[in-house]
Amino acid sequence: MDTEFLSGIFLKLLTGLPLTLNLTALSLLFGGLLALVLNLMRASRVGNALASTYVFVFRGTPLLIQIFMIYYGLASFDAVRSGFLWPFLREPYWCGLLALALNDAAYTSEILRGGLRAVPQGAVEAGRVSGMGRTLVLRRIVLPLAIRQALPAYSNEVISMLKATALVSTITLLDVTGLARAEVSATYRAVEIFLCAAVIYLALSLLVTRGAGWLERRLSPYKFGVSA
Amino acid sequence: MTVTRRTFVSTLAAGTGLLAAPGLLRAQPRTIRFATEGAFPPFNQTAPSGAITGFEPELVQALADRQGFEFEIIAQAWDGMIQGLIDGKYDAVVDAISVTPARQEVIDFSLPYTTGGSAFVTVNETGLTLPETGTKVDLADEAGAKPAIDAVAAALKGKTVAVQVSTIQSGFLDTYLAPQGVTVRAYQTGPEAYQDLLNGRADAVMASVTNLSAFLKKNEGKVAISGPTFGGGLMGNGAAIAIAKGSDLAAMFNEGLKAMSDDGSLSELSAKWFGIDVTPKL
């Protein structure tokens, strides 16, 4: 056990942590917002068809292809290269973030849909009958119940996104995985370096699981046998 | 016999084990396995039919004919190829891999079969040209090389150079240019680096001159080589067949290579694929 080497590697890999966390958080944020939009779109027939197609395409293809398509595929068009989005699409960071966000939106919208479906119709009716407006019903009744229902599935999605950020290393971004690959190329000690990287991700996902568990218990204390 | 869950599981496990065993454990091969990228023209490239063609497959065929061995060429990702050689996944690597002191610490090489330096290529439209185009710089003479290196670094300051990971060019860029304010971006494959040059994400690409020639041919008029040609020192002096440390294949390969150099077939092969003779006199 070459502890000196390992601790050196650990510190080097940790410098990639900000990028990993940044990508995870922002892709969840933008993906979540887009998911909300997708679900609202489902109210109309055309919107429903569009949303379903979007979900079908983004859940039916690997994230890796989506990343490559956005990074290399889009750039091969002159129209894109001279367009107003080029300052963003030029950078691998934004391309990676875009791919991650679009992918997350597809999965999150399905999770949200499941959550919304679990809201009892009776509760909504009761709210409307009491004189609550549509937005108030959404804010006070539908969303809290839907989120509570969706939380376990969503915490899985958070961990999935965390793991998915590792793929941006394929478009030259130096996140934890990207740094690990660079180190392996230089030192040929693949197993030790990748194990270090794996430990870092494992620690992060354990944190997320703990956090989600705590949140679940706080939102639904009655489910866990805690007296109110 | 009723298929219970237990019997199903155990037979499945046994079946998988039996089927996988020959694939997992491989005894001493009688044919020599060569690894290559299949994405580094004109040394090696993949045709639409899936076949791997280029200078190197033909070189290996010629060696096999002369020395009398069977061979197999498999395509692998560059990133991990040297590691795979060390691990014994294959017996040799032919992928325009340069002989450098750093690599010689972990693997062995045959005699070189091509020589040649590395250069930068830029897109004409951007108007970026590097100074001292057409000159040759030998990195073994560090003092003498310094002015050229500094001139190139000054021209590229604040700009981005695309390069393939773990190549002699990326080593050169990281050692000499990155400290002087040049951004270096490393890609998994050569084609990806070239693509980003064409996309405008990189201002220049650094690669071996022979590889650049293929790119230039494909994009005639749009791109051009500029700046000096670098070689020697940490960049080594030519590409050779890489083999595992202590492997006995070196003697056999060298014999064949010498023979090919003597009777001119090596130069012929070079002219066929590179347009010029970049082979050394062995």
Added chain:
Amino acid sequence: MEFDWALLGFGPEGWGMVLIRAGGMTLVVSICAFLLGLVLGTLCAWARIAGSRWVQRLAIGYTVVLRGVPDLLVIYLFYFGGRQVVAAVGTALGFEGPFDISGFVAGVLAIGLISGAAQSEVLRGAYYAVPTGTIEAGRVVGMGRLMLFRRVIAPQALTTAIPAMGNQWQSVIKETALISVTGLVETMRQVSIAAGSTQEHFLFYLAGALIFLIITSLSDIVFRLAERRSLRGHQQGHA
């Protein structure tokens, strides 16, 4: 948008044939990995339901580790590190070196292990979804453990498990794209090679996406049929 569609065809410049073969490789890898995952998932679920404390801890550890590490890293670890394990096993069994673990095997093992962790959760959930009343009724009537499983637990568990298994299968198909980093020529790698060689990136990544969409859509149909069949005889009850 000018596309050279001939590049996708079957002529001399057409990559069509290799793409189809690569798609086939994706299917083969997916099937092998999924089956491995099924075996491991069953064992793991069994361990967590009926195992001793230590066995349970082991199973939980396996699940936690494999669901918390990115698939890419697991594949890398198996590809680069698998050789040492195989070498140890091989020499113990008396084989001679050199040993190696191909991209195919590394990929199937890695994805199979990851899938196994996820599938164990699915199977566990399906088991607990079976109404305990039906199990009790079976026991009271005198059914043995074997018959109980075959006639009561399995059919009911399947109705919950099949949709989730369908999702798992789709995940496996997409994860096989990651094996491209080992150099194995499946769809993703083939598409990358073609794109790099012809510099027609958009066209080939589109083709790759289509191949995956075809595979996932067909799988979706198959699983829906299986789901409907498993629900035969079930009353879609309103509580």
